[in-house]
Amino acid sequence: MLILVSYDVSTESADGRRRLRRVAKVCQNHGQRVQKSVFECRVDQAGFEELERRLLAEIDADEDNLRLYRLSEPLERNVHEHGKFRATDFNGPLIV
Numbered sequence: 001m002l003i004l005v006s007y008d009v010s011t012e013s014a015d016g017r018r019r020l021r022r023v024a025k026v027c028q029n030h031g032q033r034v035q036k037s038v039f040e041c042r043v044d045q046a047g048f049e050e051l052e053r054r055l056l057a058e059i060d061a062d063e064d065n066l067r068l069y070r071l072s073e074p075l076e077r078n079v080h081e082h083g084k085f086r087a088t089d090f091n092g093p094l095i096v
Contacts, residue, residue, distance in 0.1 A: 002071040003048055005031070005039045005055070010063040022058045023066075026051070 005027055009020040027033070030051045031041030043051060052068060059066050 001043060001045075001048065003031070003041045003043055003051070004069040004071060005041060005051070006067045006069075007037050007055070007059070008065040009037075009059065016060075016063065019058055019060060019064065023055060023064075026054045026058060 007023050007027075009023055010016040011020055024033075024037075027039040027041070030043060030047065031039045034040050041047075041051060048068075048070075055066055055068075
């Protein structure tokens with residue numbers, strides 16, 4: 001399944017800036033950045049639960065915002081890309 005993760009972490013304090021870096025690192029370990037605070041993650045159900053658990057452990061629920069969206073299939077109908085960035089299709093052929 002494809003999950004869209006977006007977050008807004010308060011960076012007014014040093015702790016907030018550290019949380020921001022940790023949240024981004026968790027997301028980078030599960031997917032690809034598509035905008036500054038938005039990641040696409042292709043995971044199975046267990047991977048989704050782990051990702052959510054790890055992100056919830058990093059954020060401060062009183063100061064930060066975390067949203068996870070499960071994008072429904074078929075993705076070709078539900079995800080429209082415009083502009084310069086194109087997400088990597090990990091199911092297609094990869095050229096190294």
